[in-house]
Amino acid sequence: MFKLTVNGATHEVDADPDMPLLWVLRDRLDKTGTKYGCGIAQCGACTIHLDGQPVRSCQTRIGDVGEGKITTIEGVSGRVAEAVQGAWRKLDVVQCGYCQSGQIMSAIGLLSTNPKPSDADIDGAMDGNICRCGTYQRIRAAIHEAARSLA
Amino acid sequence: MLKIRQPTTEPRASRRAFLAGGAAAAGALMIGFRLDLRGARAEGAPDLSAVKANPNAFVRIAADDTVTVIVKHLDMGQGNTTGLATILADELDADWSKVRTEFAPADAALYNNLLMGPVQGTGGSTAIANSWMQLRKAGAAAREMLVAAAALDWKVPALQITVENGVVRHAASNREASFGKLAAAAAAMPVPQEPRLKDLSQWRLIGQTVPRLDSVAKTSGSAVYALDIRRPNQVTAVVAHPPRFGATVKGFDDKAARKVAGVIDVVAIPTGVAVIARDTWAAMKGREALSVTWDESLAESRSSDAILAEYRETAKRPGLVASQRGDAEAGIKGAAKVLEAEFSFPYLAHAAMEPLNATIERAADGGYDIYAGLQFQTVEQATAAAVLGTTPDKVRLHTTWAGGSFGRRATPSADYIAEAAAILKAWGAKAPVHLVWTREDDMAGGYYRPTVYHKIRAGLDAKGSVTGWQHVMVGKSIMIGSPFEAMLVKNGVDGTTVEGASDTPYALPAYRFDVHNAREGVPVLWWRSVGHTHTAQAMEVFVDELAHAANVDPVAYRLALLTNAPRLSGVLKLAAEKAGWGKGASGKGRAMGVAAHESFGSYVAMVADVTAGSGSVKVNRIVAAVDVGIAVNPDIVRAQVEGAVGFALSSVLRNRVTLKDGVVQETNFDAYEPTRLTEMPVVEVHIMPSRAAPTGIGEPGVPVLAPSISNAVFAATGQRLRSLPLDLSGLKGV
Structure with a gap:
């Protein structure tokens, strides 16, 4: 039995320690905003925050989470999150939208530690998040837009 | 239709028979089906x-x-x-x-x-x-x-x-x-x-x-995709599919699978063996523990290289004549200069971010409910009804948001919907079943953009004008063998295979287009822009070659051949003007290339600015001009063209699905890597003002990307790369 803190609430989950957090969140806790794309940390669709840091939940075993605080797209909040989600909406970044939970979680992670990222910083933080619809031009613009609104 | 209940017995229906059965049932409703892709x-x-x-x-x-x-x-x-x-x-x-x-x-x-x-x-x-x-x-x-x-x-x-x-x-x-x-x-x-x-x-x-209208839901995690459907007591199923297309289950041992925590049942279905579990993880673990033997007597076991080599041989013979005007052969015989080129194209997976999945349940009233990113509702409803042994009106469909498709969610066989229905039926509909394909299932599951081969010969007179154009194409038809064959295949020619070439708008005085329908066992399907994915590359690269051979500017050369195509000429001129065509220095590793193509009634031209050499191509900027009639949402038109560039770029640079002895080699994003953010060029989209009725823009941005890049690579390096993905290994520095 594992005790998880997800978006500020505590949940008890009976699972194999190897079970990826992705499937715990989606199938046991019905937090379906976090997406499955590849299962091998190639696409970033499953990105969540563990103690504020973006991690790939498909590669994070429930047995390794310990006391870590988990934040998903459903629970992410604060000034940076609002700026990022606001910029995504202002520029209408989304197309199919399936990867965007992960994109947004990665972007919040970036702007939380680097409020004025350069294009190279964006490259470094976002290159692990695949968008098959190819919304990258707007993702980059939205991160700059969010940075402006935070300044 | 199918009676497969005992998991330990050998399923008797082959995958092919199953698909045909489902499709035939759907076909009964298809009278008058008309797909006006233009x-x-x-x-x-x-x-x-x-x-x-x-x-x-x-x-x-x-x-x-x-x-x-x-x-x-x-x-x-x-x-x-x-x-x-x-x-x-x-x-x-x-x-x-x-x-x-x-x-x-x-x-x-x-x-x-x-x-x-x-x-x-x-x-x-x-x-x-x-x-x-x-x-x-x-x-x-x-x-x-x-x-x-x-x-x-x-x-x-x-x-x-x-x-x-x-x-x-x-x-x-x-x-x-x-x-x-x-x-x-x-x-x-x-x-x-x-x-x-x-x-x-x-x-x-x-x-x-x-x-x-979908921005808020899709940025807050609240938009519900098929994979997010949660019905009371639902279970998750994953299926062990055969490693080769056309193989069937011979037998299996599920003892170890049943011992995996969370596994509820294992059932045989026509397309494989389904593991039913309380969640996706348990279902995947259960499948790993399953041991299946396959009957591969009817399976496709060739490699993709061997299939393409056969195409090359086939192309030496005349095929079905898809279109003809004048005497192309005579025109070429009398030409001052003759050019020849071949183009090959690999199988491509759609690789939408959301893998295929669907939830199905039997309702209290005896009907059924299906929740999925449904793209072909009439076919899906009829096919599910046939599998379940009921009538279409008893099958209710609930369409969700779809995490991409690019054509994959609309199959004439309703393949994965039929599979979900088969699992529910085989299991006795004890609870709602969520069929989930993993990324690997999705990539290896077939229904690819067909592999295609084009061979073109053309003659030019002393002034550089075309005297004749002979074009031979080999590829597997999407429609032959589907319920739509009777309606969409005319005299053996599948319009979705030859579109964009056999109906070229270029005023060629003598033209002949032959097509050969290949017959391999790999399921093929429309992939965002269908036939145009390859015909635009063949046509637009070869026209570029003719322009260079004639020593005429590639934009001017095209315009001279497009006197009867004002809307296509219009976007070509607009893209060239906005890109600053002809103003920048060309060659020495950085240059522009151009392409223009009509698809689905919309007209798109692109100018690509690339840096190329020493085994690499970097696309710096794409300037696109589009004519979609009235642009209902100009910003979404722009987004679709930007997205088409991002979507198609990886198929220009590297993506291919290869078969080794019939087994798909690329099964995840490590081996089939979509475009990443760092590779994304700046994309500028210009919309032609118009009062014409609106046409679509979901697909038409895709066809012109590859030829505009290919032509830019030639302008930058003098090296002509024709086949896709571009073979960068041979690209030398300049």
């Missing part, structure tokens, strides 16, 4: 303006003033929910902030695609084009009904009533009411059959930038 302009296309106003099918106004537009199409990212709502809301004079959308149920009588005959489905970039007049009339009729209700209530002439932004007003008596207040009374008014439509000068939403 849009409303095509010869014999229906008169879309003859559609009757049916506001009740498309709009619902609630007492709280919300206006819900019923969307009959799947939105897989192309933004048609916003576009379709824009059309209706403008004629209705609705308040955009009150507009919502809802996906329509399966109902081919109400919600058929007017360009597909009696079939509800999304494809061929037709959502906006086929709905344009239907939704304008629905919106205008609903508006007239609101006005009629107000006139009756206020006892004033209807002609004195105005409507603006969701409010109905009579200025002289200073009375007004919101839509919500009038909705109930309006519903009782007669439906005007021919409501008055706005003049384009009166549009307030069409042609403007309105916020996408």
Whole structure:
């Protein structure tokens, strides 16, 4: 039995320690905003925050989470999150939208530690998040837009 | 149709027979199916303006003033929910902030695609084009009904009533009411059959930038995709599929699988062996523990290299003549210069971010409910009904948001929907079943863009004008063997295979296009822009070669051949002008290349600016010009073209699905890597002003990307790369 803190609430989950957090969140806790794309940390669709840091939940075993605080797209909040989600909406970044939970979680992670990222910083933080619809031009613009609104 | 209950016995129905069975059942409904991929302009296309106003099918106004537009199409990212709502809301004079959308149920009588005959489905970039007049009339009729209700209530002439932004007003008596207040009374008014439509000068939403209606849900994690469906007591199923196409289950041992914690049952189905578990992880672990032996006697066991080598041999023989004018051979014989080129194209997976999945359950009333990113509702409903042994009206469809598709969710065989139904049936429908394909299942599951080979010979006279063009193509038809064969294949020629080449707009004096239908066992399907994915590369690269051989500027050379194609010429000139064509220095590793192509009734030209050499190509900038008629949502048109670049770039640079002895080698994003953010060029999109009826933009951005890049690589390096993905290994520095 594992005790998880997800978006500020505590949940008890009976699972194999190897079970990826992705499937715990989606199938046991019905937090379906976090997406499955590849299962091998190639696409970033499953990105969540563990103690504020973006991690790939498909590669994070429930047995390794310990006391870590988990934040998903459903629970992410604060000034940076609002700026990022606001910029995504202002520029209408989304197309199919399936990867965007992960994109947004990665972007919040970036702007939380680097409020004025350069294009190279964006490259470094976002290159692990695949968008098959190819919304990258707007993702980059939205991160700059969010940075402006935070300044 | 299929009786496979005991998991330990050998399934008797082969995958092929199963698909044919499902398809044949669907085929019964398909009489008159017509897929006008060239849009409303095509010869014999229906008169879309003859559609009757049916506001009740498309709009619902609630007492709280919300206006819900019923969307009959799947939105897989192309933004048609916003576009379709824009059309209706403008004629209705609705308040955009009150507009919502809802996906329509399966109902081919109400919600058929007017360009597909009696079939509800999304494809061929037709959502906006086929709905344009239907939704304008629905919106205008609903508006007239609101006005009629107000006139009756206020006892004033209807002609004195105005409507603006969701409010109905009579200025002289200073009375007004919101839509919500009038909705109930309006519903009782007669439906005007021919409501008055706005003049384009009166549009307030069409042609403007309105916020996408799905942005908030898709940035907060609340949009519900098929993979997010959670029904009470639902279980998850994953399926062990055969490693080679056409193989079937010979037998299996499920002892170890059944011991995996969370595994509930293991059942044989026509397409493999399904492991049913309490969650996805347990189902995947259960499948790993399963031992299956396969009957591969009918399986495709060739390698993709061998298939392509056969195509090359086949292309040496004349094929079915798809189009012909003049005497191409004679034209080439008398030419001053003869050019020859071959192009090959690999299988491509759609690789949508959301892998294929669907939830199905048996309802208390004995009917069935299916939840998925449904793209071909009429076919999916009929196929599921056939598998379940019921009638289509007993199968209710619930369309969700789709995490991409690019064509993959619409198969003539309704493959994964049929599989979900087969699992539910084999298991006895004990609970709702969520069939989940893993990324690996999705990538290795077939239904690829076909592998294709083109060979072209053309002659030029002393002035560089074309004297004759001979074109041979080899590829597997998408439609032959499907329920649509009788309707869409004419004299053996599948229009979806040859589109964009056999009907070239170039004024070639003598032209012959031969096609050979290959017959390998790899399932193939439309992939965002279908035949144009390869014909545009063959045509636009070869025309570029002719221009260089004639020593004429590639834009000028094309324009001279496009005298009868004003809209294509128009976008070509616009893209060239906006890109600064001919002004920058060319060669020495950085240069521009151009391509222009019509698909699905829309016209797109692109100028690519690339840096190339020493085994690498970097695309710096793409300038695109598009003519889609009236751009209902200009910002979404731009987004679709930007996205087409991002989507297609990886297929230009590296993507291919290869088979080794029949086994798919690329099964995840490590081996089949989509474009990443760092590779994304700057994309500029210019929209041609137009008063023509709108056409689609989901697909037409894709075909021109590859040739514009290929032609730019040639201009930058002098090296001509024709086949896709571009073979960068041989690219030398300059």
